[in-house]
Amino acid sequence: APTSNPMGFMPIPSSAGVQRPRVGSSQPPSPHQPQPVQLAAAPAAPPPTVQTDDTSRVP
Structure with a gap:
């Protein structure tokens, strides 16, 4: 159960990082x-x- 928490959090920040660079260049x-x-x-x-x-x- 504890491993599912960190795994779920990882994809969230990953999505934000992909959108950030997309906005810039x-x-x-x-x-x-x-x-x-x-x-x-x-x-x-x-x-x-x-x-x-x-x-x-x-x-």
Whole structure:
């Protein structure tokens, strides 16, 4: 009975891993890289917005 549990869990994560690489390209590391890149882009967006406000205040 205990062996059936781990076996059932194995197929579940396997399915998710196959879908993940499919969304990116064909490799699991591919989708993992774009995720961190988006996180870095989010914080980078606020800085430019602040600069635009400063320029608007000057004129």
